[in-house]
Amino acid sequence: MLSGEAEDWWKFANQTLPEEENVIAWEVFKESFLGNYFSRDLRKYKVKEFLDLKQGNMTFGEYASKFHELMKYWPYY
Structure with missing residues (x-):
């Protein structure tokens, strides 16, 4: 469950990350999330x-x- 800044990030990422059959792959999410929060x-x-x-x-x-x-x-x- 994301909150605060991470929730704001997710609202944007949810609209921009590639989807396959209306689902964002875990690896795609993880790479984007870690890239944003962990250098x-x-x-x-x-x-x-x-x-x-x-x-x-x-x-x-x-x-x-x-x-x-x-x-x-x-x-x-």
């Missing part, structure tokens, strides 16, 4: 941070939390 450099940085993640001095719970936070960036760059 390519930030995504690359987060992917590198994910790939370089080591437990080090973190507890397992802290490590698992950081892993889950960063893994959402993995397929996006």
Whole structure:
């Protein structure tokens, strides 16, 4: 559910993104959304941070939390 600025973005994007059988493909939506809200450099940085993640001095719970936070960036760059 989008709200605020993201909702305004969606109102515009909904009218401009290509549709197939009146449906916007998830990949098309995701690429447009991420391109608008997450710069390519930030995504690359987060992917590198994910790939370089080591437990080090973190507890397992802290490590698992950081892993889950960063893994959402993995397929996006």
